[in-house]
Every structure is written in structure tokens, then in C-alpha cells.
Amino acid sequence: MQTDLQNLKESNEFLNLLLDNINSAILIVDENLQIYQFNKNFHNLFDRATEQVDNHSFGQITGCVNAVEENKSCGATSQCQFCILRKSFLQTFLKNFPVERKRLERIFYIEGVPVLKYLEFSSRLIQYHGRKMVLIIIYDITEIEEKKRELEKKQAQIDIDLEVAGEIQKSLLPHESIEIENTITAWRFEPCHKVGGDIFQIYTISNEQLSVYALDVCGHGVPAAFVALTISQFLRSLHNRMRLTGKFFTPETVMGRLEKEFPMERFDCFFSIVYATLNIRTGHLVYSNAGHMPPLILRCSGNLEILKHHGPVIGTGLGSPFDQKQQKLSQGDRFLLYTDGLIENFGKDDESIGKGLFYKTLNELHRQPIKHMVDGVFDRSSKLRGEISPTDDMSLLAIEYKN
Numbered sequence: 001m002q003t004d005l006q007n008l009k010e011s012n013e014f015l016n017l018l019l020d021n022i023n024s025a026i027l028i029v030d031e032n033l034q035i036y037q038f039n040k041n042f043h044n045l046f047d048r049a050t051e052q053v054d055n056h057s058f059g060q061i062t063g064c065v066n067a068v069e070e071n072k073s074c075g076a077t078s079q080c081q082f083c084i085l086r087k088s089f090l091q092t093f094l095k096n097f098p099v100e101r102k103r104l105e106r107i108f109y110i111e112g113v114p115v116l117k118y119l120e121f122s123s124r125l126i127q128y129h130g131r132k133m134v135l136i137i138i139y140d141i142t143e144i145e146e147k148k149r150e151l152e153k154k155q156a157q158i159d160i161d162l163e164v165a166g167e168i169q170k171s172l173l174p175h176e177s178i179e180i181e182n183t184i185t186a187w188r189f190e191p192c193h194k195v196g197g198d199i200f201q202i203y204t205i206s207n208e209q210l211s212v213y214a215l216d217v218c219g220h221g222v223p224a225a226f227v228a229l230t231i232s233q234f235l236r237s238l239h240n241r242m243r244l245t246g247k248f249f250t251p252e253t254v255m256g257r258l259e260k261e262f263p264m265e266r267f268d269c270f271f272s273i274v275y276a277t278l279n280i281r282t283g284h285l286v287y288s289n290a291g292h293m294p295p296l297i298l299r300c301s302g303n304l305e306i307l308k309h310h311g312p313v314i315g316t317g318l319g320s321p322f323d324q325k326q327q328k329l330s331q332g333d334r335f336l337l338y339t340d341g342l343i344e345n346f347g348k349d350d351e352s353i354g355k356g357l358f359y360k361t362l363n364e365l366h367r368q369p370i371k372h373m374v375d376g377v378f379d380r381s382s383k384l385r386g387e388i389s390p391t392d393d394m395s396l397l398a399i400e401y402k403n
Contacts, residue, residue, distance in 0.1 A: 005041030033074040052130035063109035092123040118145035141246040182280040182403040186371040196393035197224025215273035215335035255322035270315030283329035329401040341392030345381040
């Protein structure tokens with residue numbers, strides 16, 4: 001039969017429809033938490049409510065774990081003094097203090113089976129048949145809370161996996177106690193996430209020659225870290241081959257091999273890299289730069305030389321042959337490789353200002369031991385950044401020539 005409504009607030013038919021179809025459980029209780037009225041959803045929520053609820057308390061009707069296991073009514077169990085629902089109800093009943101969506105996590109026996117439910121409830125003082133009673137509205141958020149906790153569990157596992165991945169990535173960086181004849185090395189790496197797209201390494205490829213590189217994969221986080229690790233493994237195998245065969249690849253040759261091995265269509269990204277070789281007997285330095293931040297030579301006098309020559313980044317497929325340039329290191333000179341994330345922290349939104357401050361910091365610290373210089377650069381960077389979290393990975397690798 002069609003329901004004819006003239007005034008919503010005055011229509012009992014409308015109120016009955018509302019009470020029976022609302023998603024929340026609604027009930028009226030007296031000062032002893034005995035239930036006098038409830039809607040259909042209250043029955044659906046607990047599957048214990050019956051139409052005859054006289055002389056039955058909330059705990060008995062709903063199957064509250066404390067009431068069921070101790071076979072007592074609300075207010076009589078050993079746990080009632082700790083019950084937030086009871087405390088809130090008394091606050092409303094005695095002090096006319098309304099409660100807004102307080103949380104309740106409780107086990108209820110549903111059809112004889114203990115079920116953990118996550119609820120929120122609100123309460124209001126009302127007059128019912130001339131008596132002071134409390135209207136309680138219960139919102140079932142069990143499904144939402146279970147999904148939330150499932151997501152939190154998955155996120156916790158992701159965090160663990162990222163921690164492991166971060167440790168793997170760190171294991172592919174130079175060893176902190178690395179010792180190479182006629183050189184002193186220092187480095188620092190701070191990803192903006194647990195893993196990042198920066199990676200660098202130093203290899204000895206003969207008694208006279210070492211090779212060094214620093215690369216920066218476009219992007220952040222896991223995808224960039226995955227590509228960086230893949231490139232690192234490729235270069236590791238290349239260096240192992242050089243050591244075993246005695247056949248050395250020049251920096252420009254290495255760049256060509258990287259361009260062939262890591263096309264854009266395969267990894268859907270590109271990366272910049274500086275690759276260099278250093279003769280530790282003569283100080284002869286050869287480098288090639290594929291779109292990376294220009295390497296630096298910090299002379300022992302404090303003068304800074306910016307090696308600006310570079311080609312395109314790896315992965316563009318432009319087909320341009322890579323070339324290389326040569327330099328000579330003297331005793332006390334330092335060769336520096338770094339990524340643009342470090343520059344961004346010095347200059348924030350202005351790269352030119354960032355470079356200027358970065359270069360100035362290196363000049364001010366050039367008399368410091370190389371490890372102190374590297375740490376000092378990062379300390380200055382952190383101070384300039386302030387409370388703002390870094391938005392890119394930061395790397396700095398320094399080699400001092402001692403011969």
C-alpha cells in the first residue's frame with residue numbers, strides 16, 4: 001500500500017520507515033541499561049534481540065562477552081566498571097551530557113559464536129512515557145575497521161620490504177672502510193624515501209686503475225630503485241669482466257653499452273650518469289658525462305673546477321656517440337660526484353642559487369679531512385632545508401688523490 005505523507009515530522013509512518021531502514025542501531029534504555037525499545041537494525045546487528053526484552057539488560061540482549069561469560073546483567077560483571085559504554089551512559093543519564101560517536105571495541109556472542117565488533121555510539125537524554133531514559137545510537141564500523149587494519153597490516157609489510165630493499169641498496173654502495181692505494185674516499189647517501197634512484201660505486205680494475213660512477217634514475221621510490229639496482233648489477237658484471245680479461249673499457253665505451261642495454265622502451269625511464277677512470281699512479285683522469293650534474297675537481301688550493309662537458313642522458317635513443325674528456329689530478333686534489341637532489345636542498349626553487357651555495361660550501365670546507373668535508377656539506381644542506389622534507393635523493397662521492 002502506498003504511504004501518504006503530509007508532514008514528515010508528524011508522520012508516524014515516516015518515522016517507522018526511518019527507524020526500520022536506517023543503518024544505525026537505535027535503542028532506548030533506563031538507568032539500569034535495560035532495553036525498552038529498539039529498531040530493526042539493532043536486531044540485525046547482534047542477532048540476539050527478541051521482541052520480548054523485558055527485564056533484560058543491554059549486555060544480555062547483545063551477547064556482551066562479559067555478561068555472557070559471567071552470566072550477569074549490565075553493572076554486575078567484574079568488567080563493567082571499565083566499560084566505556086556504561087560510563088558514557090551514566091554521564092548522559094545523571095548529568096544530561098550528550099555523547100558523540102565514542103568508539104567501543106568489544107566481543108559479542110552472535111548465535112553462540114564470539115565475534116569482535118568495532119562500534120561507535122552516541123547518546124541523548126530523553127523522556128519516555130514520563131520517565132527519564134537514554135536514547136543510544138550505535139554505528140557498526142566493523143567492516144570499515146577490519147579493512148583499515150588489513151591495509152595497515154599490508155602497509156607494515158610494505159615498510160618491512162622497503163627496509164630490506166633499502167639495506168640491499170646500501171650494500172651495493174662502496175664499503176665505508178674501502179681502501180685504495182694513493183686515494184682517500186668519502187661518501188654519503190640519503191634517499192628521500194627508504195629506497196631511491198641514486199647509486200654510485202668505486203672499483204679497482206687493475207693495480208694502476210680505478211673506475212668510479214654516480215647515476216641518478218628519473219623518479220623516486222621503488223621503481224627508480226629497481227632500475228638503479230639493475231644498472232648497478234650490469235656495471236658490476238662489466239667491471240668483473242675487465243678484471244678477469246685485462247681488457248679495459250673507456251668511459252665513452254661504457255656509456256655506449258649502457259645506452260644499448262637500457263633503452264627507454266624497455267624500462268620506461270631514463271637516467272643520468274658520470275663514469276670516470278683514474279690512474280692512481282699518475283693522476284690521469286678520464287670521464288664521460290651523460291646528462292648528469294657536472295663533476296667537480298676541488299684543487300688542494302681551494303679552487304673549484306667545474307667539468308661542464310656532457311652528452312645526453314641514457315635511454316633517449318638519440319644515437320649520438322658519447323665522448324670523453326681528460327684531466328690531471330695533483331696531490332691533494334679531490335674529484336667529486338653528486339646528484340641534483342643535493343643542489344635542490346641548497347637552493348630550494350632556484351638551481352643557480354643552490355649551485356652557488358654548494359660550491360661556496362665546498363670551498364669553505366676544502367681544508368677539512370675529506371670525510372668531514374662530505375658530512376659538512378650535508379649538514380649545511382640540512383640546515384638550509386630546515387623542517388622541509390627532501391623531495392629528491394641526495395648523493396655525494398669524493399675521492400682525494402694522494403700520490
